[in-house]
Amino acid sequence: MRELIIESGVALGGGDLLIKARKEDAAKLKDLTAIAKEITKKCGTKCTLKLAKDRITALGGVVLQTADSSVTINNTFDARLEQEYRHIRTAVAAKLFEEKASS
Numbered sequence: 001m002r003e004l005i006i007e008s009g010v011a012l013g014g015g016d017l018l019i020k021a022r023k024e025d026a027a028k029l030k031d032l033t034a035i036a037k038e039i040t041k042k043c044g045t046k047c048t049l050k051l052a053k054d055r056i057t058a059l060g061g062v063v064l065q066t067a068d069s070s071v072t073i074n075n076t077f078d079a080r081l082e083q084e085y086r087h088i089r090t091a092v093a094a095k096l097f098e099e100k101a102s103s
Helices: 002-011 032-043 077-102
Strands: 015-021 047-051 061-066 072-076
Touching (some): 002 061, 002 072, 015 032, 032 047
Parallel strands (some): 015 047
Antiparallel strands (some): 015 061
8 A cells, every 4th residue: 555655655746645545444554654764755845744634435445635735646446447447448348450451
């Protein structure tokens, strides 16, 4: 989960960030200061992380958002699976139509 937080934090460009996690995972998020330092190091902008009180319902992963909630990155397993599903569906459709056009 640490890597998902870092990936999301860097994508958001650091700053004051809020982490939303599943109830089961929230207790495992101990050293947010070290993770924030890693994000700061990678993106060059000071980062602070705070665990949100509200929890997400997902198979796993995290949702990060800016402190003002203006930008959100959904880095949950569910969201990643949906994104891959769309890529796979597009690739399969392209292949099928390519084969029909060749026939």
